[in-house]
Amino acid sequence: xxxxxxxxxxxxxxxxxxxxxxxxxxxxxxxxxxSVARAMGLDLSGSHLxxxxxxxxxxxxxxxxxxxxxxxxxxxxxYAQIPRPRAILALGAGDIAPLPDADVSAPLTQAGLHSGLxxxxxxxxxGAFRADSGExxxxxxxxxxxxxxxxxPEIVRxxxxxxxxxxxxLVPRETASDGHGGHGGHDMPPEDRSNPADHAHAGHAEDxxxxxxxxxxxxPEVVSxxxxxxxxxxxxLVKAEEGESHGHGHGHGGHGHEHGSEAHGAHGHGDxxxxxxQQDHSGHxxxxxxxxxxxHSEAAIDGIEPHFMSMxxxxxxxxxxxxxxxxxWIEVPFGPFFPGLPAGLRLTLTLDGxxxxxxxxxxxxxxxxxxxxxxxxxxxxxxxxxxxxPLSPVAYRTLACAAIEEAASVDPGHDARRGRxxxxxxxxxxxxxxxxxxxxxxxxxxxxxxxxxALQLAVQGADVAGIAAQAGAIRRLTRRVQAAPLMRMRLxxxxxxxxxxxxxxxVDRARGGGSDARTGDPTLKDLGFExxxxxxxxALARLRLRCDEIAQSLDVIAAAxxxxxxxxxxxxxxxxxxxARIETPRGAAxxxxxxxxxxxxxxxxxxxxxxxxxxxxxVTAQQELGDALAAVxxxxxxxxxxxx
Amino acid sequence: MSILxxxxxxxxxxxxxxxxxxxxxxxxxxxxxxxxxxxxxLGRESLLARKxxxxxxxxxxxxxxxxxxxxxxxxxxxxxxxxxxxxxxALFLNAALAYVLVALIMAGWGPNGAYAMIAGWRFLGQFxxxxxxxxxxxxxxxxxxxxxxxxxxVASQEQLWNVLYQPMGFILFVVAAMGxxxxxxxxxxxxxxxxxGGVEAEYTGVRLxxxxxxxxxxxxxxxxxxxxxxxxxxxxxxxxxxxxxxxxILVVAAAMLSVGRYMPRIREARYxxxxxxxxxxxxxxxxxxxxxxxxxxxx
Numbered sequence: 045x046x047x048x049x050x051x052x053x054x055x056x057x058x059x060x061x062x063x064x065x066x067x068x069x070x071x072x073x074x075x076x077x078x079s080v081a082r083a084m085g086l087d088l089s090g091s092h093l094x095x096x097x098x099x100x101x102x103x104x105x106x107x108x109x110x111x112x113x114x115x116x117x118x119x120x121x122x123y124a125q126i127p128r129p130r131a132i133l134a135l136g137a138g139d140i141a142p143l144p145d146a147d148v149s150a151p152l153t154q155a156g157l158h159s160g161l162x163x164x165x166x167x168x169x170x171g172a173f174r175a176d177s178g179e180x181x182x183x184x185x186x187x188x189x190x191x192x193x194x195x196x197p198e199i200v201r202x203x204x205x206x207x208x209x210x211x212x213x214l215v216p217r218e219t220a221s222d223g224h225g226g227h228g229g230h231d232m233p234p235e236d237r238s239n240p241a242d243h244a245h246a247g248h249a250e251d252x253x254x255x256x257x258x259x260x261x262x263x264p265e266v267v268s269x270x271x272x273x274x275x276x277x278x279x280x281l282v283k284a285e286e287g288e289s290h291g292h293g294h295g296h297g298g299h300g301h302e303h304g305s306e307a308h309g310a311h312g313h314g315d316x317x318x319x320x321x322q323q324d325h326s327g328h329x330x331x332x333x334x335x336x337x338x339x340h341s342e343a344a345i346d347g348i349e350p351h352f353m354s355m356x357x358x359x360x361x362x363x364x365x366x367x368x369x370x371x372x373w374i375e376v377p378f379g380p381f382f383p384g385l386p387a388g389l390r391l392t393l394t395l396d397g398x399x400x401x402x403x404x405x406x407x408x409x410x411x412x413x414x415x416x417x418x419x420x421x422x423x424x425x426x427x428x429x430x431x432x433x434p435l436s437p438v439a440y441r442t443l444a445c446a447a448i449e450e451a452a453s454v455d456p457g458h459d460a461r462r463g464r465x466x467x468x469x470x471x472x473x474x475x476x477x478x479x480x481x482x483x484x485x486x487x488x489x490x491x492x493x494x495x496x497x498a499l500q501l502a503v504q505g506a507d508v509a510g511i512a513a514q515a516g517a518i519r520r521l522t523r524r525v526q527a528a529p530l531m532r533m534r535l536x537x538x539x540x541x542x543x544x545x546x547x548x549x550x551v552d553r554a555r556g557g558g559s560d561a562r563t564g565d566p567t568l569k570d571l572g573f574e575x576x577x578x579x580x581x582x583a584l585a586r587l588r589l590r591c592d593e594i595a596q597s598l599d600v601i602a603a604a605x606x607x608x609x610x611x612x613x614x615x616x617x618x619x620x621x622x623x624a625r626i627e628t629p630r631g632a633a634x635x636x637x638x639x640x641x642x643x644x645x646x647x648x649x650x651x652x653x654x655x656x657x658x659x660x661x662x663v664t665a666q667q668e669l670g671d672a673l674a675a676v677x678x679x680x681x682x683x684x685x686x687x688x
Numbered sequence: 689m690s691i692l693x694x695x696x697x698x699x700x701x702x703x704x705x706x707x708x709x710x711x712x713x714x715x716x717x718x719x720x721x722x723x724x725x726x727x728x729x730l731g732r733e734s735l736l737a738r739k740x741x742x743x744x745x746x747x748x749x750x751x752x753x754x755x756x757x758x759x760x761x762x763x764x765x766x767x768x769x770x771x772x773x774x775x776x777x778a779l780f781l782n783a784a785l786a787y788v789l790v791a792l793i794m795a796g797w798g799p800n801g802a803y804a805m806i807a808g809w810r811f812l813g814q815f816x817x818x819x820x821x822x823x824x825x826x827x828x829x830x831x832x833x834x835x836x837x838x839x840x841x842v843a844s845q846e847q848l849w850n851v852l853y854q855p856m857g858f859i860l861f862v863v864a865a866m867g868x869x870x871x872x873x874x875x876x877x878x879x880x881x882x883x884x885g886g887v888e889a890e891y892t893g894v895r896l897x898x899x900x901x902x903x904x905x906x907x908x909x910x911x912x913x914x915x916x917x918x919x920x921x922x923x924x925x926x927x928x929x930x931x932x933x934x935x936x937i938l939v940v941a942a943a944m945l946s947v948g949r950y951m952p953r954i955r956e957a958r959y960x961x962x963x964x965x966x967x968x969x970x971x972x973x974x975x976x977x978x979x980x981x982x983x984x985x986x987x
Contacts, residue, residue, distance in 0.1 A: 051733060062731030069724040094714050094725075097880035098889050101896070103732060127733035127892040172731070376802040384881030398806060398956075486881030487952035488872045494715050530873055534952040668956060669806065670882050 047167055048144045049123075049130035050174035063172035066103060066129065067165040070094065073102035073126070075119050076380070077387025078497075079482050081108040083435050083474075086135070087154060087501050089494065093161070097383035099125040104164070107137040109152055109434060114408040114688070115388060118380050119143055124180060129172040133160050144180055189216050373401060380408045380683070384486030384673060388683030391676060393664065400672045405660040407681075410688025411651075419643035422448055423612045429635075429649075435478070435682045438471040438609055439628040445610040447635040448644070451622025452615040461567045463608025468626065469597035470511065470607055473518065474504045475629030476590040479680050480525060483587070486677050487534060495521055508607055515598045522591035535584035539663035539675030542581065547659060548652035549631020551679055554589040555581030561627035571603040583678035590680075617642040628652060630680055653685035690769050697934065698760055702904040705941055709904075712946040726897060734893030737799040748795025749891065749899040755787035756905030763912035764839050766922045766929035777838035778826050781913055785822070785868060788906060789815045792870075792877060792887055795899070799890030807886030811870065811877040813956060817963035818867035818874075824971035825857035825864070828978040829917045842921030849920040853981070856974040858918045860967060862944070865910040867959075869903070872948020876956055911941035 053059060071094045074081055078095060081088055086108060088095060096102050099122045111119055120142045123130065134140060136152025147167055150160030191214035193199040193207035205214055378391040385391060388409040394402035411432060415425070426448070430441040442464050449456060456464070477500035484492030499521060502514050525531065541547055541555050552559045553576065560575045562568050576596055578589040601607065623636040631652025638646035656679050663679070664672040706722035736745070761784075762777035764770040774780050789811060796808015830836050832853065833844035851858045867874040878886040891899050915921055915936040922929035924936075 051731070059731065062727055065724045065727035066731060069721065069728045071725075089715065092716065092718075094710075096885075098884040100735070100889060100892050101885060103728070127735055129732070374802055374805075376806075383884060395802075395806070398810065484952075488875060488879060488881060488948060489952040490713060490715075490872075490949045529951045530954055531952055533958050534955060670876075670879070670953070670955060673882050 047129055047131055047147055047171040047174070049126070049128050049132075049147075049180065050171055051128040053173040055171070055173045059173045063129075064169050066172050067169035070104045070161070070165070070168075071096045071102045072104040072106050072133075073099045073122065073381075074106045074108060075111065075122065075387075076108070076115060077383075078485070079478050080387050080434055081106075082478055082481070082497055082500055083504075084109050084152060085154075085501065085504060086152065086157060087498075088157070089497060099123070100127065102126050103130050105130065105132045105143075107132065107134045107140055107143070107146070109136055110138050111140055112388070112409045112684075114410045115380055116140065116142060118390075118408060122381055129168065131164055131168060133164050135160065191215065192217050372397075378673070384482065385676060386482075386681050386683055389676075389681060391660070393669070393672065395669060398669045400664045400667050400669065403661055403664045403672070405657060405676075407653075407657070407683035407686035407688075409683040409686070411649075411684065411686060412688060414647040414649055415644055419640065419645045422615055422639075422642065422644060425637075425644040425647070426612045433682070433684050435684060436471055436475055436628050436630070439468050439626060440633070442468055442610050443624055443626045443628075443633055443635050444637075445613055446624035446626065447622050447637045447647075448615060448639065449613045449622070450624055451620040451637055451639045452613065452618040453620065454613050454615065456610070456613070458567075459606075460608060460610070462571065462604045463606050464610050465565075465567050465571065466508070466601045466604035466607045467609045468628075469600045469604075470503065470506070472629045473511075473594050473597045473601075474500045476594050477503065477518070477521075479590060480521075480587075483674075483677055486673065489528065492521075492525055492528075508601060508605060511598065511601055511607075515602075518598065519595060522594055526588060526591060531587075532584060535587060535674065535678070536582060538583040538667075538671050539586075539678050540582045541659060541663065545659065545662065546655055547631075548655040549627070549629075549680075550586055550589050550593065551656055551659070552631070554578045554585040559632065561625045561632040568600065571600045573600055583674055586678045586680075615639065615642050630682055630685070631656065633685075651682075651685035651687075653682045654687055657681055657686055691771050693769060694760070694765060694771050697765065697930075698757075698905065698908065701908045701934075701937065701941075702901060704938055705904045705907055705945065706900075708942045708945050712949050729897040729900075730894055732893040734895050735890075737801060737890050740800045740890075741798045743798075744794040745798030745890075746895075748791050748798055748887075749895055749902055751787055751794065752791035752902035753898060753905060755784050755791060756902055756909050758784035758787075759909035760905065760912065762838050763909065763916055764842060764921055765912075765933040767839075769930060770839065773837060773839050776836045778830055778836040778841065778917075781838070781909075782823055782826060785906075785909070788868060791902075795891070796877070796887050801890045803883040803885070803889045804887055807877040807879075807883050807889070810883075810956065811887070813960060814867055814870070814874070814876055817960045817967075818864040821860050821864035821963060821967045821971055822868060824968070824975060825854075825861040826917065828854055828857045828971075828975045831975070831978055832982055838916050838921075842916055842923065845920040845923060849923075850918040854918075854974055854978050856970055857978070858914075860971050860974065861917065862914055862940075863967075864963075865914060866944050866947075867963075869907045869910050869944070871907070871944055873951050873953045874959065875948065875953060876959070879953055882953075907941055907944065908937065911937045911944060914940050 055063070070092070072088075073096060074088065078088060088106070093104075093106075099105070103126060105119075105123055105126060107119070119140065123132065123143055131148075132140075132143060132146040134146035134149045135156055137146065137149070140146065148160050148163045150156035150163075191201045191204050193210065193212055193214055195212060196207055196209050199207050199209065199214070201214055204216070206212065207214060373394055373396050375392060375394050378393060379385050380388050380390050382389075382391075388407055390406055390408050392404045393400050414429060414432075416428075420428070426441060426444040429444045430437040433440040445456075445464075448454075477496045481493045481496035481500060484490060484494075484496060499514060499518055503511055503518070506514070541551065543555060543557070547555070547557065548559065556577055556579045558575060558577060562573060563575045565573075573596065576589060576592045578585045578592065619640050619642075621636070621638045623634065625632055625634045628651075633652060634650045636646075636648045637644055659679055660676055660681075663675040667675060703722060706725075707717070707719060710721050710725075711717045736742070759781050761771040762774055762781050764773070792811045793808045796804045796806075796811070798804075829841055829850055832850065833841040835841065835844075845853075863874075870877045876886075877883075878888050883889065888896065888899055912933075915933065919936050919940070921936075922933045924932035927935075
């Protein structure tokens with residue numbers, strides 16, 4: 045048995061003892077994330093795993109369920125960040141390329157997890173070290189070297205040579221293979237760095253040598269192609285190196301987990317757009333614009349202490365953030381596998397000191413087309429929609445069934461409707477508990493993370509009696525969370541959302557809004573449902589509202605007396621159009637379907653996360669980093685729901 | 689001889705803390721767990737980030753360990769069982785722990801990663817919050833003992849432990865100590881959910897093992913300081929003095945490690961505001977009250 049990610053070295057003597065220790069102590073990083081694993085019914089808290097928050101501290105990557113294509117590149121980067129020896133355990137994952145083949149694969153069940161871990165422990169104990177360990181390069185991190193003329197940036201060649209225009213020797217330059225990937229060396233072990241990343245920078249220095257290579261440390265606007273003195277202050281001009289700022293342009297894109305790898309050299313100062321696109325030109329055009337920032341970075345100017353100049357001088361004329369302090373701006377990627385943010389969400393924050401100056405958010409999961417192919421069988425359609433939404437499959441299954449029944453004019457009957465309502469409410473409890481567990485993880489409230497996670501797993505597939513048995517514990521949890529010390533201080537006035545901003549679900553109801561697809565539903569009214577609303581519009585109000593809703597859902601389930609996940613409606617060669625609207629745990633989702641001859645030919649879905657993801661920019665603007673992350677978490681976004 | 693005994697008990701204490709921390713963070717209690725984890729860490733790759741500041745990166749964890757060891761040197765475990773009984777012990781402790789800040793900023797800056805760097809600077813902010821609240825309660829303790837020697841300070845509590853004599857100082861000192869050791873809910877520099885490990889994020893293998901060990905030593909030193917200053921050090925009936933020291937230090941350390949499990953992390957801005965507006969006022973009041981008591985009631 046061998047491990048794909050073994051560490052180099054013969055398996056002998058003390059290494060055997062170390063390998064045995066590694067097999068016992070398994071710090072694991074979970075993809076897409078612990079919350080998704082729990083929603084799929086997997087209990088990771090047992091099995092003597094230690095779940096860690098960064099791949100750097102893991103030696104095991106657990107892939108839970110099918111990995112959406114949009115997350116696979118990032119998954120490979122995450123794997124590359126794990127120090128060797130490293131292993132992959134795939135649970136019902138299917139195709140995970142560009143990750144290497146899993147060391148152990150098992151079905152996505154609790155039993156599968158246990159047997160998989162047992163197998164994996166044997167593999168690690170036997171093969172943690174190997175004389176000829178292979179290398180792994182994440183495609184998103186690979187760099188390609190191309191050659192360009194220092195004078196004619198439009199000349200780009202794959203091989204060294206002379207410029208056809210001026211005859212100068214072409215200089216090497218590194219670019220990301222996928223167009224925006226970034227510098228790889230940082231994320232890989234030193235011995236992986238066989239690529240010519242290092243001399244690429246030398247190339248840049250030469251590159252800059254062509255024109256305007258010397259600048260005044262005090263007056264960045266002074267640029268000269270020869271050494272000399274500054275006409276303004278008489279100081280010696282120093283060599284400006286392009287490497288750092290160039291590095292910044294590439295440094296951030298495409299990274300999976302964490303590393304704002306070029307952080308120290310990253311000086312955005314408002315012209316980030318320009319930086320980001322720099323890969324298309326040689327650096328000449330950008331040069332003048334960047335010269336002024338060069339003074340910040342450690343290696344930027346030869347012979348001058350990096351912090352020789354005062355901050356006042358350096359930040360003169362730069363944009364100022366709300367706290368009035370001027371600092372270096374760095375662009376830091378969070379996600380898509382960041383602990384404490386929804387798995388699959390990529391949040392890029394431009395930080396001014398520790399204040400968020402700008403943010404960009406997108407879902408890397410990217411929901412695919414609902415109908416793939418010309419037409420789908422109704423059963424396939426329902427299963428597909430449910431599988432697309434791992435965080436709330438029952439709600440979307442119910443939605444699909446309801447829309448199809450509407451199109452086919454089928455009535456499921458009174459009992460079935462009650463059962464379904466209870467099933468959706470059960471999922472709401474589980475989903476809100478999952479959110480509480482995630483919030484606990486993000487805010488370091490570990491008791492909450494453990495307790496809410498355990499209760500979620502207990503509730504998820506339970507029948508009415510099972511839920512009644514947990515009801516007391518769940519109610520106690522919701523009371524205890526709200527009364528916990530520091531809780532009010534942590535969330536009050538964070539992520540305030542006004543009345544006019546479009547929002548859906550608990551986010552809307554926590555600011556006094558009344559939008560709830562359940563309002564007016566006769567079945568739910570029968571079961572004693574009333575729309576719960578909180579005022580405040582901040583993260584604290586959202587927490588309290590979710591706790592209220594958990595309590596309400598417990599009552600509704602008790603009143604319904606039965607839980608029935610809907611069966612695929614039996615529609616035989618019907619044609620028609622139908623729409624349904626349902627209150628998922630995150631807000632109202634609406635589905636329109638068109639049936640032709642009993643097949644689904646068209647479908648259109650609106651989800652709450654589509655609406656709420658637009659709030660991210662508002663709630664993070666000018667917030668301290670910790671508050672900004674708490675703000676994003678308070679929206680309870682599902683990247684699976686966001687349109688691709 | 690006593691140096692060896694203190695160092696051995698320090699090693700045992702650090703291991704015990706690792707067991708407790710594992711329980712507090714991951715929820716399973718395992719006596720052998722940390723041993724396996726440590727051995728496994730030694731076998732893992734110790735990566736060096738590209739373009740790292742090598743000097744700072746390597747020195748950060750070592751300096752942290754040195755700072756912790758120097759602080760431990762003035763903690764008495766029993767009469768005569770102390771590495772060095774300095775006349776200015778209480779002040780020396782404070783001076784040694786000042787290097788924690790330097791070490792953390794170095795460790796944050798060194799690896800050239802955004803998370804670690806933000807974490808390092810966060811700790812600089814945190815320093816402003818805890819620093820005064822370490823020194824000012826110590827001042828009140830020294831006032832009662834009329835000495836800065838840690839041995840004298842323990843001896844001064846023969847009649848009444850300082851935790852009862854100056855309870856306000858005790859609370860302030862413990863909270864500040866937790867800030868200094870960046871323990872939850874004051875764990876801003878390694879906040880897992882916010883910075884994915886922060887200062888520790890880029891360390892792997894042996895370097896991470898040193899960093900973790902250093903952290904344990906710092907926590908032990910602070911628990912030891914709390915016991916020395918407020919809980920009567922080795923004083924106690926029936927058991928031998930060293931046993932009392934060991935029990936008290938472990939209980940205090942366990943409490944400091946586990947309390948954060950039951951509440952969310954504090955917001956940085958609130959932490960600073962509370963420390964200055966409330967904490968320093970209370971610490972001044974504490975010094976005043978202790979001064980009055982020391983003059984009026986001689987115990």
